[in-house]
Amino acid sequence: MADLEAVLADVSYLMAMEKSKSTPAARASKKIILPDPSVRSVMHKHLEKMGEVNFDKIFSQKIGYLLYKDFVENVCEDPVPQLKFYEEIKAYEKIENKEERRKVARDIYDNFIMKELLSNSHAYNEESVAYVQKHLTKNEVPTDLFEPYIEEIFAHLRGDLFNRYVESDKYTRFCQWKNLELNIQLTMNDFSVHRIIGRGGFGEVYGCRKADTGKMYAMKCLDKKRIKMKQGETLALNERIMLSLVSTGIDCPFIVCMTYAFHTPDKLCFILDLMNGGDxxxxxxxxxxxxxxxxxxxxxxxxxxxxxxxxxxxxxxxxxxxxxxxxxxxxxxxxxxxxxxxxxxxxxxxxxxxxxxxxxxxxxxxxxxxxxxxxxxxxxxxxxxxxxxxxxxxxxxxxxxxxxxxxxxxxxxxxxxxxxxxxxxxxxxxxxxxxx
The missing domain is CATH 1.10.510.10 (Transferase(Phosphotransferase) domain 1)
Incomplete structure (x- = not known):
């Protein structure tokens, strides 16, 4: 009987994995509803108090980045090539094949550097140009080839352009999302929990699927009784704090990050990135x-x-x-x-x-x-x-x-x-x- 239950749990888990790969949002049983735009003023004051209303903090968050990009592309009257330049650099840095990276590096240089140099409109530091030209002349394409340009791009994006963004409807939408994030109250009913995929000293790790997005996660459930019995309260709280600190920004692909955290009467639950390949x-x-x-x-x-x-x-x-x-x-x-x-x-x-x-x-x-x-x-x-x-x-x-x-x-x-x-x-x- 136990073997049959294990087989059924495996089948359920695999079916959930397949569903999550094929348009998960379309299969979701719940929908996210944003609060009224009037929350902008309250949230703006809260974010200012927390020191969160600055370019670097907002741009490093996924939703902040997407809304800033939307503002630049669809609201700004003047073109902002710096953002496109930044995206091309980030895409270049992820290329594994050296030959492909060499081709993309040349395209970036031609489209964003050489073209502006020829038209005398290149507004970047001469040292940055010299650094890129030196490597390309030697046919070298390190992943940090365009790194000198990043800070200069940010200097432009965080200036007057960011001030206009804060005054726009796109920032209002950002405040709506942050308000939702701040007030979200998750329960076990928000997830379809499948089989156990790991065990620890304080509890188990399950594969789960979020109802409103259809995305698969790992749910780490710590048993409160076990924590108290082993006097692990400090460890559990510390893990929650550390996960919050590392799970920020868009450039942390090599850490198992936390997306949500909540608790039930008998468990502490961390919703983490799902890892299927073992250790x-x-x-x-x-x-x-x-x-x-x-x-x-x-x-x-x-x-x-x-x-x-x-x-x-x-x-x-x-x-x-x-x-x-x-x-x-x-x-x-x-x-x-x-x-x-x-x-x-x-x-x-x-x-x-x-x-x-x-x-x-x-x-x-x-x-x-x-x-x-x-x-x-x-x-x-x-x-x-x-x-x-x-x-x-x-x-x-x-x-x-x-x-x-x-x-x-x-x-x-x-x-x-x-x-x-x-x-x-x-x-x-x-x-x-x-x-x-």
Whole structure:
């Protein structure tokens, strides 16, 4: 009977996945209704108080970006080529094939730089032009080829143009969406919950489908009784805060982000990005060690995820293969932020993490540390995926005290290649992000 229930749960889950891929909104059973436009004045005051009425904050949000683009394209009387230039640059940065990137780079240069140079209308810094021309002359097309132009584009978009946007109906629509977001009250009835796809110390993770959009998510349900019994209230609250901090902006594709959060009488629920590809620890145990090419690809994406956290003054503190999940396209995401910590005001000194991956400064009680601890864990993780075992687990020891002692002393022949791996990791692997 249990086997039959498992089969039915799998079929239900797979059917929901298929539906979500084919026009999910058209199949939705609920519709989103925006509040009256009159909420603009109240929301504007609230957003001003929170420091949210500025170009950078609004442009980094998906709905803010789309409405700003709508304003530029359909409301502004004068053309704004800078936004199109920005979109072309972002599309270029995502191209994996070098030959295709070379062609697109040339098209961008011809359409947005050379054309303006010939008409004496190029309003950008001469250093930016020289940087692009130098690389194209050498037939080089790094992913950051047009990076010098980004800040200059933003300087134009955040000026008088942004002030006009704030006075427009498009900003009113933005306020309506923010009001809806602020007052949204989700319950279990807003989701179709399917089979369990993971388990943790405080609860389970389910595959689910949101009723009003038809989109699939992972629902992490933490049992309140279990949290209280294990005295995990601080951990649960911390994970909620950390997820809120990293789940902002449009450039965080390598972290499992949170879209919604709510609670029921007996559960705390986080609605997260759905990951169907398993984790790197599972793939290591099933298929053996990774080769260098595979490792460069995954490492580059993990680097970008860590940098996204570190820019927000968050140290992750639990980097290991089991916490690196894969999506259905084979890209990785960092998951489980329960041990992450904000170090913007005060550096942490707690000894937390997984033995064999914790940096010496984390193990040293009372020693303050920052995001550098994650790069130590990153080197340990790469070693594990390339060699099949931790650099500090000699003779397959499972003694935590022995592992910690080796970490603090860097003792043992297994560390022969570790220092060069760790020290060179960031600089040798970071350019590989162009292939990620």
């Amino acid at each position: 790197l620890h599972y793939h290591l145990s099933q298929h053996g060690v990774f080769n260098e090419q595979e490792m460069r690809f995954y490492a580059a994406e993990v680097i970008l995820g860590l940098e996204h956290m570190h820019r927000r003054y968050i140290v992750y503190r639990d980097l290991k293969p089991a916490n690196i999940l894969l999506d259905e396209h084979g890209h990785v995401r960092i998951s489980d932020l329960g041990l992450a910590c904000d170090f913007s005001k005060k550096k942490p000194h707690a000894s937390v993490g997984t033995h064999g991956y914790m940096a010496p400064e984390v193990l040293s009680k009372g020693t303050a540390y920052d995001s550098s601890a994650d790069w130590f864990s990153f080197g340990c993780m790469l070693y594990k995926l390339l060699k099949g075992h931790s650099p500090f687990r000699q003779h397959k020891t499972r003694d935590k005290h022995e592992i910690d002692r080796m970490t603090l002393t860097m003792d043992g022949s297994s560390l022969a290649c570790y220092p060069s791996l760790f020290c060179g990791t960031y600089f040798t692997l970071a350019p590989a992000s162009s292939t990620a």
